[in-house]
Amino acid sequence: MSNGFGFSRRTFLGGMAAAAALPATPGIQSDTKPHVAVIGAGAFGGWSALHLLRRGARVTLLDAWGPGNSRASSGGEGRAIRAVYGPDRIYSEMVLRAYELWEALARDTGRKIYEETGALWMMGKDDSYVRAALPILADLGFPVENPGVAEAAKRWPQIDFSGVVNIYLEKRAGALMAREACAVVRDRFVSEGGDWRQAHVRPGKIENNSMQSLDLGDGSRLTADHYLFACGPWLGSLFPDVIGEAVRPTRQEVYYFGTSAGRQTWLPGALPIWIDFGRKIYYGFPDIHGRGFKFADDTRGAPIDPSTAERQLTPTLLAEARRFISRRFPGLADAPLLESRVCQYENSPDGHLILDRHSKAANVWLAGGGSGHGFKLAPAVGEMLAESILKDVKTEPMFGIDRLGRTSKGTQFEKK
Numbered sequence: 001m002s003n004g005f006g007f008s009r010r011t012f013l014g015g016m017a018a019a020a021a022l023p024a025t026p027g028i029q030s031d032t033k034p035h036v037a038v039i040g041a042g043a044f045g046g047w048s049a050l051h052l053l054r055r056g057a058r059v060t061l062l063d064a065w066g067p068g069n070s071r072a073s074s075g076g077e078g079r080a081i082r083a084v085y086g087p088d089r090i091y092s093e094m095v096l097r098a099y100e101l102w103e104a105l106a107r108d109t110g111r112k113i114y115e116e117t118g119a120l121w122m123m124g125k126d127d128s129y130v131r132a133a134l135p136i137l138a139d140l141g142f143p144v145e146n147p148g149v150a151e152a153a154k155r156w157p158q159i160d161f162s163g164v165v166n167i168y169l170e171k172r173a174g175a176l177m178a179r180e181a182c183a184v185v186r187d188r189f190v191s192e193g194g195d196w197r198q199a200h201v202r203p204g205k206i207e208n209n210s211m212q213s214l215d216l217g218d219g220s221r222l223t224a225d226h227y228l229f230a231c232g233p234w235l236g237s238l239f240p241d242v243i244g245e246a247v248r249p250t251r252q253e254v255y256y257f258g259t260s261a262g263r264q265t266w267l268p269g270a271l272p273i274w275i276d277f278g279r280k281i282y283y284g285f286p287d288i289h290g291r292g293f294k295f296a297d298d299t300r301g302a303p304i305d306p307s308t309a310e311r312q313l314t315p316t317l318l319a320e321a322r323r324f325i326s327r328r329f330p331g332l333a334d335a336p337l338l339e340s341r342v343c344q345y346e347n348s349p350d351g352h353l354i355l356d357r358h359s360k361a362a363n364v365w366l367a368g369g370g371s372g373h374g375f376k377l378a379p380a381v382g383e384m385l386a387e388s389i390l391k392d393v394k395t396e397p398m399f400g401i402d403r404l405g406r407t408s409k410g411t412q413f414e415k416k
């Protein structure tokens with residue numbers, strides 16, 4: 001479970017202190033504004049575009065199918081936000097900053113994009129992943145409770161805690177309305193003066209350590225000073241030499257089961273987001289916005305082509321989900337399947353993000369590797385990238401491209 005990087009690395013909040021001192025728009029004159037093209041309006045690209053704009057750049061945001069589209073990794077209904085990240089303090093700090101930015105977005109736009117539910121960690125004997133995070137969360141002001149199994153059974157009678165040894169309730173945690181939030185970010189970007197285009201993009205030629213332009217689907221070209229490719233599961237195929245198989249898209253199924261009419265048991269307030277660390281890692285959400293009780297298996301699925309895949313359910317996986325739910329949430333044993341989704345994780349070899357400059361083009365930046373846990377972090381990711389691009393500074397080494405060749409085994413546990 002350890003990520004092998006330890007606690008001593010430069011912290012995110014430390015790195016962002018200088019950024020926090022910046023005015024929102026530093027007053028760059030329009031003729032000297034750097035022009036940045038951001039390709040991909042998922043969580044990473046959308047937030048990056050907004051931060052770049054607010055730091056005075058001229059920004060064009062492009063996406064082949066639109067923000068939070070049904071092929072994108074950000075295209076689900078909901079994504080968990082929580083700060084437990086084992087010993088990886090940098091992510092917990094990013095979550096703290098991300099909360100500020102998600103909340104500011106919700107406030108500024110009047111849109112409800114977050115539902116606070118808390119996160120219930122149901123652990124077996126080995127609870128080292130959560131335990132390692134406890135001092136970090138205490139330091140950052142995230143409250144965590146550690147009820148015993150008997151107490152938990154009283155608080156959440158809808159859960160059968162058999163086999164669970166340690167229970168933690170992370171109180172400041174919940175669900176972000178994923179695809180909707182991507183559209184809100186894009187709308188905000190446009191309302192603040194950004195240039196949005198729906199277009200398929202092919203990276204242009206790289207010559208003399210620089211990308212010259214982009215080829216757009218309508219046959220036109222777009223030239224900018226900097227290019228940021230935030231292309232999620234497509235990043236490897238767009239940059240086969242630099243990223244290639246270091247971004248591995250895997251097929252993930254998500255199910256929504258119907259809860260009984262009028263029962264509070266499965267609603268936020270009565271049931272937190274839950275993560276079950278048994279032989280496998282399963283997780284799910286209470287019934288948010290009437291979509292149903294969400295269930296997902298964190299096990300990495302088969303390889304998937306995000307452009308061409310038929311997104312149909314696998315009966316054996318659905319049957320496995322029903323078996324687990326009948327045991328852990330007996331009241332849902334006969335719950336009907338209401339909706340389902342086939343999405344994809346965009347896994348890096350060690351589960352850490354990829355945020356770095358292209359090794360052969362100084363004006364090209366690559367962002368991805370969300371690895372099943374990136375969504376919540378996107379506001380902080382975008383801020384980090386905007387700083388790096390406009391101030392020409394290196395990104396955090398643990399997110400660097402250089403490491404990709406060196407990492408052979410996954411160090412992040414597989415559910416974030």
Ligand SMILES: Cc1cc2nc3c(=O)[nH]c(=O)nc-3n(C[C@H](O)[C@H](O)[C@H](O)COP(=O)(O)OP(=O)(O)OC[C@H]3O[C@@H](n4cnc5c(N)ncnc54)[C@H](O)[C@@H]3O)c2cc1C
Nearest residue numbers: 040042043044064073074080201232343370373374375376
């Ligand atoms: C089932 C599932 C559950 C998850 N659960 C969580 C969770 O609980 N919490 C959490 O924090 N994270 C979670 N994640 C991970 C998170 O959703 C992703 O890490 C994050 O959404 C990735 O965002 P992105 O912007 O990198 O990629 P994407 O959202 O895939 O965006 C990339 C965009 O690039 C566009 N694009 C690609 N190629 C081109 C091109 N050539 N031209 C133009 N546009 C292009 C695409 O259309 C797309 O919109 C989950 C992911 C999945 C699939």
